[in-house]
Amino acid sequence: xxxxxxxxATNLTSPMILFFxxxxxxxxxxxxxxxxxSITKALSIYLMMAIxxxxxxxxxxxxxxxxxxxxxxxxxxxGLVIPIVAFGLLRKLGRLDPTNAGAIAAHYGSCxxxxxxxAATFLxxxxxPFDGFMVGLMALMExxxxxxxxxxxxxxxxxxxxxxxxxxxxxxxxxxxxxSIFLLFGSLLVGYATGHRxxxxxxxxxxxxxxxxxxxxLLEMGIMTGKRIGDFKKVGFRLATFAVLIxxxxxxxSAFTGAFIGLSIGSTLLLVVLSxxxxxxxAPAAIRMALPxxxxxxxxxMSLGITFPLNIxxxxxxxxxxxxxxxxxxx
Amino acid sequence: MQKLEIxxxxxxxxxxxxxxxECNVRGYSILPNVIGRGNKGGVRSGGDLxxxxxxxxxVTVDEPDIIVRVVxxxxxxxxxxxxxxxxxxxxxxx
Numbered sequence: 001x002x003x004x005x006x007x008x009a010t011n012l013t014s015p016m017i018l019f020f021x022x023x024x025x026x027x028x029x030x031x032x033x034x035x036x037x038s039i040t041k042a043l044s045i046y047l048m049m050a051i052x053x054x055x056x057x058x059x060x061x062x063x064x065x066x067x068x069x070x071x072x073x074x075x076x077x078x079g080l081v082i083p084i085v086a087f088g089l090l091r092k093l094g095r096l097d098p099t100n101a102g103a104i105a106a107h108y109g110s111c112x113x114x115x116x117x118x119a120a121t122f123l124x125x126x127x128x129p130f131d132g133f134m135v136g137l138m139a140l141m142e143x144x145x146x147x148x149x150x151x152x153x154x155x156x157x158x159x160x161x162x163x164x165x166x167x168x169x170x171x172x173x174x175x176x177x178x179x180s181i182f183l184l185f186g187s188l189l190v191g192y193a194t195g196h197r198x199x200x201x202x203x204x205x206x207x208x209x210x211x212x213x214x215x216x217x218l219l220e221m222g223i224m225t226g227k228r229i230g231d232f233k234k235v236g237f238r239l240a241t242f243a244v245l246i247x248x249x250x251x252x253x254s255a256f257t258g259a260f261i262g263l264s265i266g267s268t269l270l271l272v273v274l275s276x277x278x279x280x281x282x283a284p285a286a287i288r289m290a291l292p293x294x295x296x297x298x299x300x301x302m303s304l305g306i307t308f309p310l311n312i313x314x315x316x317x318x319x320x321x322x323x324x325x326x327x328x329x330x331x
Numbered sequence: 332m333q334k335l336e337i338x339x340x341x342x343x344x345x346x347x348x349x350x351x352x353e354c355n356v357r358g359y360s361i362l363p364n365v366i367g368r369g370n371k372g373g374v375r376s377g378g379d380l381x382x383x384x385x386x387x388x389x390v391t392v393d394e395p396d397i398i399v400r401v402v403x404x405x406x407x408x409x410x411x412x413x414x415x416x417x418x419x420x421x422x423x424x425x
Binding site: 288 | 364
């Protein structure tokens with residue numbers, strides 16, 4: 001318990017989290033604080049390049065091992081299982097129609113890059129090592145959940161026509177070459193190819209400014225989140241509960257999975273964060289195209305207005321304690 | 332000549348552009364971020380990283396028969412997505 005409170009205090013007093021809170025407060029008090037969109041996009045590109053490159057450089061040292069292969073398998077399995085469970089819960093307990101249930105499940109089956117980066121920073125500050133290939137798993141987990149959810153909706157609505165298949169192909173094309181997946185995989189490969197020599201060469205750009213840039217980006221995320229929290233009433237208490245319940249279920253499932261396949265505490269925590277986070281970049285765009293009748297107020301508010309701040313502010317230390325417990329259980 | 336202005340959700344921009352190309356319009360201009368309020372209320376101005384809360388404006392000028400073809404096809408998109416089309420008579424100076 002003392003460890004949990006200590007981790008929570010460390011997390012809440014980090015400059016990244018305090019800037020995130022500052023952004024939320026700025027939105028609440030209706031400050032005119034506004035970060036130009038082009039800067040936000042540039043910062044998100046920087047963060048993805050930096051995390052992908054660093055992961056690739058570390059991956060070049062360990063290479064492909066049995067742990068890498070099992071982690072890839074576990075990630076794909078979680079990416080497919082989580083939306084199925086979430087879809088079932090939303091249909092049975094949430095009494096949602098298939099389209100809205102599928103739209104929400106897609107967001108929880110996919111993952112959030114910023115939550116992952118914040119978790120990696122949390123581990124670096126705590127001195128807990130993690131495997132470089134985890135970055136590749138983040139890129140791997142973005143799409144399967146979206147496809148699985150779309151299939152679940154089509155099966156539920158008995159839409160197996162050719163037009164639906166054509167649309168799925170279009171979504172697959174859009175999602176697989178979306179900028180975040182492309183950039184994460186690409187930077188990982190560049191980092192892998194250039195190894196530690198490349199990492200040393202680019203350290204002044206990718207390492208030294210990283211935390212400052214993350215502060216800047218989380219300030220903007222705080223502003224976005226603050227604007228969304230007010231939409232709580234649009235989703236209602238029942239769906240807001242699911243925005244807490246689904247990540248909790250995913251965190252428990254992935255913590256046991258990571259520990260079972262023998263990942264370290266650091267890598268298991270990252271797997272937990274990938275599973276418990278909800279997408280707010282790739283999934284909304286794909287779902288808005290594929291399921292236009294689903295209500296965006298539901299999935300955007302749940303992922304960005306509830307799950308994201310919850311993971312950033314209180315999830316990290318809780319997930320860390322859960323991960324430690326699970327990994328020790330299987331040792 | 333007629334001018335057609337289409338304000339539609341950014342996620343549908345590619346489909347609109349495909350329609351314009353398939354209808355062989357002379358050309359078009361795109362304004363990538365349009366802020367405003369529609370008749371259903373609520374200001375749409377982006378505010379997320381996925382672009383789904385963002386609107387774009389597409390402008391094209393062409394012969395009336397081509398504009399009618401474009402309007403018929405874009406109209407099908409407007410049943411599911413927010414948007415509006417404005418048609419006006421214009422004189423083109425080239």
